[in-house]
Every structure is written in structure tokens, then in C-alpha cells.
Amino acid sequence: xxxxxxxxxxxxxxxxxxxxxxxxxxxxxxxxxxxxxxxxxxxxxxxxxxxxxxxxxxxxxxxxxxxxxxxxxxxxxxxxxxxxxxxxxxxxxxxxxxxxxxxxxxxxxxxxxxxxxxxxxxxxxxxxxxxxxxxxxxxxxxxxxxxxxxxxxxxxxxxxxxxxxxxxxxxxxxxxxxxxxxxxxxxxxxxxxxxxxxxxxxxxxxxxxxxxxxxxxxxxxxxxxxxxxxxxxxxxxxxxxxxxxxxxxxxxxxxxxxxxxxxxxxxxxx
Amino acid sequence: xxxxxxxxxxxxxxxxxxxxxxxxxxxxxxxxxxxxxxxxxxxxxxxxxxxxxxxxxxxxxxxxxxxxxxxxxxxxxxxxxxxxxxxxxxxxxxxxxxxxxxxxxxxxxxxxxxxxxxxxxxxxxxxxxxxxxxxxxxxxxxxxxxxxxxxxxxxxxxxxxxxxxxxxxxxxxxxxxxxxxxxxxxxxxxxxxxxxxxxxxxxxxxxxxxxxxxxxxxxxxxxxxxxxxxxxxxxxxxxxxxxxxxxxxxxxxxxxxxxxxxxxxxxxxxxxxxxxxxxxxxxxxxxxxxxxxxxxxxxxxxxxxxxxxxxxxxxxxxxxxxx
Numbered sequence: 383x384x385x386x387x388x389x390x391x392x393x394x395x396x397x398x399x400x401x402x403x404x405x406x407x408x409x410x411x412x413x414x415x416x417x418x419x420x421x422x423x424x425x426x427x428x429x430x431x432x433x434x435x436x437x438x439x440x441x442x443x444x445x446x447x448x449x450x451x452x453x454x455x456x457x458x459x460x461x462x463x464x465x466x467x468x469x470x471x472x473x474x475x476x477x478x479x480x481x482x483x484x485x486x487x488x489x490x491x492x493x494x495x496x497x498x499x500x501x502x503x504x505x506x507x508x509x510x511x512x513x514x515x516x517x518x519x520x521x522x523x524x525x526x527x528x529x530x531x532x533x534x535x536x537x538x539x540x541x542x543x544x545x546x547x548x549x550x551x552x553x554x555x556x557x558x559x560x561x562x563x564x565x566x567x568x569x570x571x572x573x574x575x576x577x578x579x580x581x582x583x584x585x586x587x588x589x590x591x592x593x594x595x596x597x598x599x600x601x602x603x604x605x606x607x608x609x610x611x612x613x614x615x616x617x618x619x620x621x622x623x624x625x626x627x628x629x630x631x632x633x634x635x636x637x638x639x640x641x642x643x644x645x646x647x648x649x650x651x652x
Numbered sequence: 653x654x655x656x657x658x659x660x661x662x663x664x665x666x667x668x669x670x671x672x673x674x675x676x677x678x679x680x681x682x683x684x685x686x687x688x689x690x691x692x693x694x695x696x697x698x699x700x701x702x703x704x705x706x707x708x709x710x711x712x713x714x715x716x717x718x719x720x721x722x723x724x725x726x727x728x729x730x731x732x733x734x735x736x737x738x739x740x741x742x743x744x745x746x747x748x749x750x751x752x753x754x755x756x757x758x759x760x761x762x763x764x765x766x767x768x769x770x771x772x773x774x775x776x777x778x779x780x781x782x783x784x785x786x787x788x789x790x791x792x793x794x795x796x797x798x799x800x801x802x803x804x805x806x807x808x809x810x811x812x813x814x815x816x817x818x819x820x821x822x823x824x825x826x827x828x829x830x831x832x833x834x835x836x837x838x839x840x841x842x843x844x845x846x847x848x849x850x851x852x853x854x855x856x857x858x859x860x861x862x863x864x865x866x867x868x869x870x871x872x873x874x875x876x877x878x879x880x881x882x883x884x885x886x887x888x889x890x891x892x893x894x895x896x897x898x899x900x901x902x903x904x905x906x907x908x909x910x911x912x913x914x915x916x917x918x919x920x921x922x923x924x925x926x927x928x929x930x931x932x933x934x935x936x937x938x939x940x941x942x943x944x945x946x947x948x949x950x951x952x953x954x955x956x957x958x959x960x961x962x963x964x965x966x967x968x969x970x971x972x973x974x975x
Contacts, residue, residue: 393767400753400764407755407796481716482749487739488768648718648732 392647393488400498412505415462416512423513426454426580427520441502443584448521449611450582455513456607457579460541463505465498467546468566471553481647491640498546499539501514506542530613537618538606540625545573545602547632554636557643598628654821655852656713660722663708663876675779682708684876685722690869692819695846695853697884699860702964705876706856710822713854715804729817729957736841740769745809747825752797758808759793762815768961769816779815787811789843803834810841820852822846827862839865857864872965880965891961895935896954897926897942901953905946929955 405412420609434440434447445453471494474480483490552569555562574580577599583591594600663683669676671928690696700706712718715735724731729738745751752761762783766776784790787807792800800808806826813821823842827835831859843866846853855866863870863884870887872880880887896917913932918925924945928938935953940949942948956964 396764396767400756403760404753404755466739477749479749481968482710482744482746484716484735485714485739485742485744486768487770491757505680647716 392469394492397493398496398500401497402504403500405501405504406630412508415505416509418461419458419509419513420516422458423451423454423516423520427451438486443582445582445584445611446524448517448524451517451521452524453516453582453607453611454580455510456610457577457603459506459509459513460603460606461574461579463502463509464549464570465501465505467494467498467551468547468562468569470494471550472556472562475554475556475643484644484647491636494550495543495546498540498549502542518577524611526610527613530610533613533615533618534610537609537621537625540622540629541602541606544598544625544628545630547629547636548573548598549600550638551632551636554639559647573599573603573639576600577602578607582608596624598632601625601628653692654689654725655692655694656688656724656726656854658686658688658713658722658724661686661709661712661719661724662721663705663712663717664720667947680890681876683712683719686873686876688871688877688878688881690852690854693846693850693854694869695855695867697842697870698854698856698873699858699863699870699871700856701858704873706873707824709873710744710824710854710856713821714742715739735806736932740816741819743813743816743821743828744807745813745821745823747806747823747828750797750809751812752805754797757794757796758789758812759794763813765812765815766953768825771816776815779817783811783814786844801834803830805829806834806838807841810838814845814851820854823853824853825857826855827857829861835859836865838915842866859881860961864888864892864955869947872962874962879962880973889931891964892955893929893931894956895928895930896956897924897928897935897938898952898954899924899926899942899948899952901946902949903947907946908945909941911938911941 430447430450434442440446442450471480473568474483480490483493548569552562552565555565559565576594578594583594583600583604584596586594595604601621601624605625609618609621661683662685663681665679665680665682667680682899686705688711691945698706698709708717712719713724713731715731715733715738718732726738729741729743731738751759751765751766762780766773766780771779784793787810789808789811792808794805797805804854810823810826826842829837830838839862842853842855845851848864855862857863865889867884870880870882870884871878902922902923905919905924908916908919908924908926911933913929915927916924917927924942926938926942928935939951942951
């Protein structure tokens with residue numbers, strides 16, 4: 383209890399809870415995204431079916447057809463559940479709402495982080511529940527161990543935090559740029575292409591793989607999905623190390639940019 | 653004891669225009685050496701037209717903006733240095749920015765604020781009960797904010813800003829956009845809270861009615877400078893003695909008599925707009941004359957707009973303006 387209060391976790395935890403409840407209200411949007419997910423999964427199931435039968439392979443890059451579809455369930459659910467952090471921060475900066483948040487006894491970046499985590503938990507859970515049912519109907523279950531689930535549940539929230547930090551950083555760009563929409567688009571497309579959204583990194587050219595594995599995009603999308611279908615301690619440790627380094631670099635970057643941004647507010651207003 | 657103190661507070665904003673060698677810096681003075689003392693428990697209205705420097709001053713007093721020069725203290729603390737500590741002792745409402753969660757009922761925002769301000773659960777429950785009762789929140793306590801009227805939303809906004817029992821409340825245009833009834837209700841609540849709880853109220857507004865009803869003292873600011881600092885009674889007597897009476901008739905009106913202190917601003921077959929100097933002519937007498945002029949369909953009494961009051965202040969010699 384005292385530890386929770388010491389680090390303010392009680393308030394930030396409640397922010398996440400409030401945000402999660404608030405986003406249940408966006409039921410229409412959640413359903414629309416879920417419908418989109420169903421279509422995407424069905425299309426990719428058919429594409430992969432053709433690919434596997436044409437190549438007459440049991441495995442591609444170490445993935446069976448069932449594993450490939452379950453991999454897609456995780457990556458698509460993650461991509462579709464992404465909160466609009468950059469756009470919200472951008473709006474906070476442009477409308478001056480950021481200044482209003484500064485007059486409360488809390489940290490604005492932590493407020494946004496926990497609020498986005500609450501929202502993402504709701505969205506990801508719903509998306510994953512739907513996609514898991516579909517994957518089960520299409521290709522059946524894949525073996526899941528308790529250890530695998532445990533490793534996945536450690537890596538997943540870190541992936542959410544890394545994604546948040548990238549988007550928060552882009553949102554802070556509103557202090558210097560006319561419009562951050564372009565940056566948001568570039569980031570999301572890079573995340574999808576280089577992060578292994580549609581195909582696992584194992585299917586990229588071999589010379590690319592070491593580079594892609596060490597980019598932040600793979601630690602956000604590929605890493606949790608890979609651990610879900612192929613849980614090994616060695617992979618988990620390597621992924622956690624990469625996530626740790628990325629987290630450290632991004633956290634320092636965010637703190638540095640945010641400090642400069644706040645100085646601009648203090649000088650020129652919200 | 654002084655709640656808010658400003659000494660030669662000065663703020664300029666710098667804008668850059670153009671690129672390379674064409675790049676030019678423009679400096680705009682938003683607040684120009686304002687000095688002011690607000691005693692604890694006083695309700696002060698800080699008024700002025702758009703761009704006068706009201707919001708900039710509030711942002712400096714709440715620690716968001718740093719001044720270019722001068723000093724200020726709120727409850728003995730320098731806002732921009734002790735922002736976090738001070739935030740627990742002050743409440744702020746920005747009329748054009750909501751602090752309520754749009755898809756959730758007001759009770760959820762209050763629950764969250766209780767945690768953000770680290771309120772003891774028992775103290776929170778007691779405080780919540782008082783606020784719900786006094787601000788009449790029970791009728792929409794469980795209704796999502798998106799379904800509330802603007803008046804209900806503003807009542808909830810002000811109640812939320814009072815949850816952590818602040819000693820000073822900054823209200824930046826709290827009545828903006830409200831209809832007459834909702835505005836009156838909110839003014840009464842702020843007034844009641846100030847008198848009963850002894851909370852210092854720092855109110856900015858465009859509306860002269862807000863000032864008359866809520867504040868004991870008025871500070872008029874224009875181009876970043878104080879042009880009048882006086883008790884509201886003096887403002888009322890000197891500058892708000894004129895009222896605008898707008899009347900609509902069912903039938904064509906008879907010629908309206910010439911009355912001392914009454915000026916016809918507009919007259920058509922069915923409408924009449926009069927400016928009345930209430931020091932020379934009681935408003936009741938004018939209404940009696942209006943009723944004799946024809947069958948009245950609608951009637952409204954308005955305060956002179958703030959711009960007119962400020963223009964009036966400028967026409968006064970400086971020695972007459974001082975309290």
C-alpha cells in the first residue's frame with residue numbers, strides 16, 4: 383500500500399482503469415475494428431493456405447500454417463488496438479489542454495502512458511478474443527504452455543510501453559511541426575512493414591534479419607507474437623534484453639524532448 | 653492575510669517570422685507590470701476584452717507560464733517554482749477546456765481526482781456528499797458527460813475543481829456559452845461557496861453580469877495594464893448604471909415620449925431599444941411608459957457590453973478611476 387502510494391501507482395493505476403472504462407463506451411468503433419480484423423484474418427488465412435500448398439511445405443520459416451495464423455492473430459490484434467496517442471498529444475499541445483494537465487499533482491507523460499495502457503488493454507483483449515475464436519475455427523488450437531503464456535504476458539506490456547513512447551515522441555513533435563500526421567503515418571507503416579505485422583522476420587532475406595531484430599519495431603510487434611507461438615527461454619531473454627535497451631533509449635529520449643517542450647510552454651504558453 | 657500577490661508582473665511573448673536572413677523576431681507584451689494584492693476570502697473579478705492579458709496572468713499564477721520579469725506569490729508560494737505543491741491548494745476551471753471524462757459520468761472523474769490529489773477516502777466521501785448536494789449533481793450523477801447540458805457540465809466542472817478543498821480558485825470564463833438561467837445558477841453557487849467556505853475566488857470574464865453578482869472587487873485590464881481597480885459597488889455606480897432595454901411589440905407602437913436619462917438607440921414599428929441611465933431615471937418608470945406605448949410581446953434588460961464599459965473608463969480622467 384505505502385509502496386503504491388510512494389510511487390503514485392495508486393493514482394496512475396486508477397487513470398488506466400478510468401481510461402479502460404471510458405473506452406468501453408466506444409463500442410461502435412471497437413466493433414468496426416473487430417469486423418475489419420475478421421476480414422483481414424480470413425484473407426491472410428487464404429493467402430497462407432495457397433502459399434503452403436504451392437510450396438508443399440509443412441513449415442515456412444519454422445512456422446506451420448496454424449502457427450502462422452495464430453502469429454497473425456497477435457500481430458493484427460496489436461496493430462488494430464493501438465491507441466491514438468500521437469494524435470491526442472498533438473491535440474493537447476495545439477489546443478493548450480496540455481497546460482491544464484500541468485496544474486495537477488501528476489506527471490503528464492505518466493498520465494498519458496497509463497491512460498493509453500488502460501485503453502489498449504480493453505482494445506487488445508477484445509480483438510484478441512475475437513481473433514482467437516476465428517483462428518481456432520479456421521486452423522484449430524496450437525500447443526500453449528504455461529511458461530509460454532507467462533513469457534508472452536511479460537513481453538506484451540513492455541511492447542505496449544515501447545509503442546506508447548514512440549507515439550508520444552511523435553505527438554510532442556507538435557511543438558515544432560505544423561502537422562504530425564505525416565510522422566504518424568510513416569511510423570505506423572514502418573512498424574507494420576519492419577515490425578513483422580504480416581510476415582514473421584524469419585521470412586525476410588537472411589541479411590536483413592539481424593538488422594530488423596534490433597530495430598525497435600520488431601520489439602513492439604514481432605517479439606510478443608513470436609513468443610506466443612514459439613515460447614523458449616533463450617528467445618525470451620534475447621527479446622527482453624532488446625526491449626530493455628530500446629526502453630532505456632526511448633525513455634531518455636522522451637524525457638529529454640519533453641523537458642525542452644515544457645520549457646517552451648513556460649516561455650510561450652500552451 | 654494575502655492570498656495572491658503580484659508585483660510588477662511582466663510577460664512578453666516572442667514570435668519568429670520568416671526564414672534565414674528574412675527571419676524577424678516580434679515581441680508582444682501580454683502583461684505589463686501588473687501589481688495587485690488579493691486578501692484571503694475575497695472574490696475578485698479580473699476582466700478585460702480578448703487579448704487583454706487575463707488568461708496569461710492566470711497561467712502565471714497557476715505556474716504554467718514563467719514571467720519575463722516581476723514576481724507573484726499564491727498562498728505564499730511562487731507558482732512557477734512550487735507548481736506541484738501549490739496545485740494541491742488551488743483549484744482551476746478553464747471554461748473552454750473540460751477536465752471531465754467525456755464518456756463517463758461526473759462521479760468517475762471525481763473518483764479519479766480524489767486519487768490524483770491523494771485524498772483520504774473518508775474525507776473524499778464527505779466532501780463528495782457536500783458537493784453533490786450543493787451543486788445539485790445528484791440529478792445527473794450517473795449520466796455520461798456527453799449527455800449533459802452545458803450548464804450541468806459547468807456545475808460539475810466547478811464542483812470537480814473544489815474537490816480537494818482549494819483555498820484559492822481560479823475561474824477562467826466559467827460562464828462562457830451558458831444561457832441566462834444556467835449562468836445565474838453558476839454565479840449563485842460560486843458566490844455561495846466564496847461566502848460560506850471563505851475560498852478566495854479569482855474570476856475572469858467578459859460578462860459584466862458575472863462581476864456584479866460574484867465579485868466584491870473588480871480589476872479591469874486592457875493591453876496588459878490595469879485600467880481600474882475598484883470595489884464592484886463603485887463600478888456599478890459609475891459604469892454599470894446604464895442598462896439596455898430591448899422591447900418587442902405585438903402591435904405598432906405609439907411615439908415614445910422623451911425622458912430624461914433615456915436615449916432611443918433603435919425604433920421600428922414593432923421594436924424599441926433604449927439606453928437608460930438609472931441614476932437619472934428609474935428603470936420601473938421607463939417600463940411603465942413602454943407598457944403604455946403598445947402591447948408588449950417580449951422584453952429584455954441587458955448590461956452594457958464590456959467594451960462599452962472599458963471605453964467609458966478610458967474617457968474618465970485618471971484620478972476619477974482610482975478607488
